[in-house]
Amino acid sequence: MTTQISRRNFLKSVSALSGAALVVGFDTGNALASTGNAAEFTPFVRITTDGRVTALIKHFECGQGTATGLATLIAEELNLPLDQVEIEFAPADAARYRNLLFGSIQGTGGSTAMANSYMQYRQAGAAAREMLVAAAAEAWGVPANSVALADGQLTADGNTAQIGDFVASASAQDVPATPRLKDPSEFSVIGNPDTRRRDNVPKTNGSAIYAMDLHLENQIVAVILRSPRFGGTLASFDDNAAVDVPGFIRATALPTGAGVLVYGMNTWAALQARDAIVAEWDFSQAENRGSDQIKADLLAAVNADAEFDAKGSAAETAELLNGAAQIIERDFFFPYLATATMEPLTCTIAPTETGVMLYDGCQSPTGAQMALAAVLQIPQENIEITTLYAGGTFGRRSTQTADYQVEAALAFALNGGQQPVKLVWSREDDIRGGYYRPAVAHKVRVGLDEGGRIVGWDHRVTGKPIFKGGPFDAFVVKNGVDSSSVEGVHDTPYDIPGQYVGLTDHRSPITVNWWRSVGHTHTAYVMETMMDMAAAAVGRDPVEYRMEYLNGGTADQVRMAGVLRLAAEKSDWNGPVVEGRSRGVAVHKSFGTFVAEVFEISGDAEDGVVIERVTCAVDCGVPVNPDVIAAQMESGIGYGIGHVMRNEITFTDGEVDQFNFPDYESLRISDIRAIETHIVNSTEPPTGVGEPSTPPSGPALANAIAVTGPRVTQLPMAANGVRFF
Amino acid sequence: MPTSLNINGQTHMVDVPDGTPLLWVIRDELKLTGTKFGCGVAACGACTVHVDGEPVRSCQTYVEDVEGTEITTIEGVASEVASAVKQAWNELNVVQCGYCQSGQIMSAIGLLSENRTPTVDEIENYMWSNVCRCATYQRIRTAVQRASEILEA
Numbered sequence: 001m002t003t004q005i006s007r008r009n010f011l012k013s014v015s016a017l018s019g020a021a022l023v024v025g026f027d028t029g030n031a032l033a034s035t036g037n038a039a040e041f042t043p044f045v046r047i048t049t050d051g052r053v054t055a056l057i058k059h060f061e062c063g064q065g066t067a068t069g070l071a072t073l074i075a076e077e078l079n080l081p082l083d084q085v086e087i088e089f090a091p092a093d094a095a096r097y098r099n100l101l102f103g104s105i106q107g108t109g110g111s112t113a114m115a116n117s118y119m120q121y122r123q124a125g126a127a128a129r130e131m132l133v134a135a136a137a138e139a140w141g142v143p144a145n146s147v148a149l150a151d152g153q154l155t156a157d158g159n160t161a162q163i164g165d166f167v168a169s170a171s172a173q174d175v176p177a178t179p180r181l182k183d184p185s186e187f188s189v190i191g192n193p194d195t196r197r198r199d200n201v202p203k204t205n206g207s208a209i210y211a212m213d214l215h216l217e218n219q220i221v222a223v224i225l226r227s228p229r230f231g232g233t234l235a236s237f238d239d240n241a242a243v244d245v246p247g248f249i250r251a252t253a254l255p256t257g258a259g260v261l262v263y264g265m266n267t268w269a270a271l272q273a274r275d276a277i278v279a280e281w282d283f284s285q286a287e288n289r290g291s292d293q294i295k296a297d298l299l300a301a302v303n304a305d306a307e308f309d310a311k312g313s314a315a316e317t318a319e320l321l322n323g324a325a326q327i328i329e330r331d332f333f334f335p336y337l338a339t340a341t342m343e344p345l346t347c348t349i350a351p352t353e354t355g356v357m358l359y360d361g362c363q364s365p366t367g368a369q370m371a372l373a374a375v376l377q378i379p380q381e382n383i384e385i386t387t388l389y390a391g392g393t394f395g396r397r398s399t400q401t402a403d404y405q406v407e408a409a410l411a412f413a414l415n416g417g418q419q420p421v422k423l424v425w426s427r428e429d430d431i432r433g434g435y436y437r438p439a440v441a442h443k444v445r446v447g448l449d450e451g452g453r454i455v456g457w458d459h460r461v462t463g464k465p466i467f468k469g470g471p472f473d474a475f476v477v478k479n480g481v482d483s484s485s486v487e488g489v490h491d492t493p494y495d496i497p498g499q500y501v502g503l504t505d506h507r508s509p510i511t512v513n514w515w516r517s518v519g520h521t522h523t524a525y526v527m528e529t530m531m532d533m534a535a536a537a538v539g540r541d542p543v544e545y546r547m548e549y550l551n552g553g554t555a556d557q558v559r560m561a562g563v564l565r566l567a568a569e570k571s572d573w574n575g576p577v578v579e580g581r582s583r584g585v586a587v588h589k590s591f592g593t594f595v596a597e598v599f600e601i602s603g604d605a606e607d608g609v610v611i612e613r614v615t616c617a618v619d620c621g622v623p624v625n626p627d628v629i630a631a632q633m634e635s636g637i638g639y640g641i642g643h644v645m646r647n648e649i650t651f652t653d654g655e656v657d658q659f660n661f662p663d664y665e666s667l668r669i670s671d672i673r674a675i676e677t678h679i680v681n682s683t684e685p686p687t688g689v690g691e692p693s694t695p696p697s698g699p700a701l702a703n704a705i706a707v708t709g710p711r712v713t714q715l716p717m718a719a720n721g722v723r724f725f
Numbered sequence: 726m727p728t729s730l731n732i733n734g735q736t737h738m739v740d741v742p743d744g745t746p747l748l749w750v751i752r753d754e755l756k757l758t759g760t761k762f763g764c765g766v767a768a769c770g771a772c773t774v775h776v777d778g779e780p781v782r783s784c785q786t787y788v789e790d791v792e793g794t795e796i797t798t799i800e801g802v803a804s805e806v807a808s809a810v811k812q813a814w815n816e817l818n819v820v821q822c823g824y825c826q827s828g829q830i831m832s833a834i835g836l837l838s839e840n841r842t843p844t845v846d847e848i849e850n851y852m853w854s855n856v857c858r859c860a861t862y863q864r865i866r867t868a869v870q871r872a873s874e875i876l877e878a
């Protein structure tokens with residue numbers, strides 16, 4: 001169902017298709033355009049004479065449902081059932097397929113795929129519709145407004161034709177500058193809860209091709225023996241024992257000092273050979289601390305003056321807290337976390353006539369092209385990318401160093417650059433390989449007056465910044481504050497008087513990255529635990545108490561209150577709780593989307609907790625694919641809660657203690673008994689759904705546990721006094 | 726010495742050393758890539774295939790131990806149960822990234838082949854060791870029930 005083609009062939013095919021297809025997209029000035037000079041035209045939808053409609057997908061598909069979502073927009077404006085729109089991944093070419101919210105680069109992240117594409121794909125689909133209608137009207141000699149287009153058929157006055165019959169004459173029509181977009185009241189595909197994902201079939205019969213599945217002729221496999229401590233460098237290695245491994249080709253030191261590159265005829269040979277190699281390392285610049293020390297250092301930092309002020313003034317807030325009737329305060333600790341995508345990292349680089357082709361479940365094509373151009377010393381436009389299905393990302397397939405693509409480039413170049421080389425990470429490489437959610441500590445002191453109202457909020461955070469010093473530093477770091485460390489705190493929709501937010505950077509060679517929902521992974525937990533503690537301290541209902549800080553009338557507050565009210569209603573928050581059960585609530589805004597969750601649990605921390613039911617309410621603007629939204633809510637909740645319950649990356653003398661799933665225990669089928677999602681029927685522009693259900697999941701569970709048990713403020717829960725069944 | 730393997734009804738002669746996991750023979754030698762590599766240590770289920778109709782973890786199954794058996798992968802699985810499972814998976818939009826789903830489906834077929842009307846507990850026990858990092862579990866549970874319904878109809 002999906003195919004990928006190289007950019008060069010793609011552009012050739014666009015030109016060759018003139019006359020044989022109606023292709024609609026945009027020109028370099030962002031005006032709607034049709035098949036013309038390929039150099040100046042970017043296709044978004046293609047209709048061929050056989051009536052096949054194909055949406056060109058400019059984002060990658062990692063399970064989040066974007067391919068289905070973008071096809072939905074085309075289907076809607078063309079009045080087609082969704083299952084009649086094929087999907088095809090667009091080539092890597094930022095000039096054509098940039099993410100409109102990312103400036104000049106092509107890439108997927110921050111739950112932006114639908115948000116930045118919504119108008120583009122609808123406009124392209126609507127223009128194609130109007131051109132087909134105009135062509136039919138011309139041929140039949142009838143007014144355009146008497147021509148109907150539905151289910152791939154054009155009809156008027158007793159005339160009937162298939163859309164394929166008119167693609168040639170439609171191509172010759174003027175491209176409408178502003179085609180009429182359907183009114184939301186006319187939507188039949190957008191918002192339809194009963195549609196099937198476009199990738200269901202290939203993903204259930206084994207035919208979907210992921211980067212790990214690529215087998216090119218003459219390809220060899222490379223794996224890397226990396227330093228067991230972050231920041232360590234290779235001193236020497238001995239590969240004598242590897243020589244006996246059948247299929248072992250060669251081992252060579254990486255010029256970066258990062259490890260030993262091991263080549264094999266196939267994956268098993270490369271992995272076996274690597275096991276047989278013994279290396280010595282220089283740890284003088286490495287992270288040599290254990291996790292107890294790291295945690296102590298982080299907690300010490302938040303109990304001291306902050307390095308940077310992110311919001312407000314520490315002195316003014318201190319004054320307000322001095323006058324408070326009571327102060328609630330808490331330290332929080334969040335461990336390093338691996339992403340552990342189901343498909344371990346991998347990509348293949350093969351030579352082409354003018355450069356290379358990268359085969360990758362590529363999340364950030366432009367970043368990968370720039371990094372590969374630098375390593376291989378070839379112009380960026382000669383680095384082509386074939387985007388394959390990605391077996392999950394949770395942020396990991398995009399790093400600011402393009403880490404695994406660069407490793408593949410080195411493996412390719414050091415092998416002579418004439419042969420396809422596939423770089424493979426094992427699960428152990430993945431769990432031990434960094435680019436973690438940073439370990440973070442918070443310290444919060446909230447002052448309440450006699451009536452229980454918040455009068456001041458002192459909030460200090462420390463962790464290794466994700467963006468500082470990287471390519472996006474200028475966009476994200478202001479006055480020393482990497483906003484990804486404090487997002488969700490300093491910009492909370494709650495009206496919190498006297499809020500001070502301070503940030504201290506943590507320094508370590510341990511690599512960190514934008515793990516699913518980035519800073520919100522920890523900030524939501526802290527904000528929503530503190531709100532709950534404040535409500536409890538004055539004997540107030542947690543939902544009602546939060547509402548008091550959401551009635552300032554801002555658009556954000558109205559939407560945040562809306563999901564909170566919806567989740568409360570659907571969970572029967574005010575109704576009786578079954579004996580032995582408890583409920584907890586949390587609400588958070590991230591990536592423009594508002595999510596509230598109510599967790600209902602049975603049991604308690606001491607004897608064992610069971611998550612009986614999660615009620616989720618989401619406002620993500622116009623719900624394009626309700627079932628994809630529900631699936632992403634389920635996914636984000638499961639992903640968030642699995643890590644909050646059980647996961648941590650710990651260190652002994654700088655070495656990661658965990659290896660694989662047996663000691664980095666995943667969420668299982670029995671961990672959550674039921675999740676139900678309720679979607680606000682919003683008319684706001686659509687926002688993302690891949691991440692926003694993760695942030696509230698941890699604190700909603702923690703707040704439910706706290707009803708009869710401890711306030712869990714150090715994670716993971718299972719290592720801090722909570723038993724789970 | 727080449728090993729003879731019967732996979733999806735076809736005989737393949739493969740020349741790999743003893744001790745090679747069946748997973749890597751299926752994927753790298755025979756290029757049947759629907760069977761996935763997730764952990765290599767029998768801890769995720771992504772590599773599940775059927776050996777004589779029983780789900781096994783191919784990453785911890787050695788090639789010399791399956792000579793003379795009938796091996797079935799996601800590409801070759803075909804039965805009344807298999808089509809009910811695939812239909813249910815489609816109806817419920819179970820897949821997300823999809824990387825675990827071959828294994829989930831092979832396990833679900835294993836379960837429904839021995840027990841066409843499993844309870845929720847039985848589903849959870851049987852499917853417990855199939856990891857899905859996208860957390861599609863709720864839909865997996867419902868889809869197994871739906872497949873059971875299709876089979877019983």
Ligand code: FES
Pocket residue numbers: 761762763764765766767768769770771772773782783784785
């Ligand atoms: S790859 Fe075999 S169980 Fe994980």
Ligand code: FES
Pocket residue numbers: 063342391392820821822823824825826856857858859860861
């Ligand atoms: S669908 Fe992605 S791991 Fe299961």
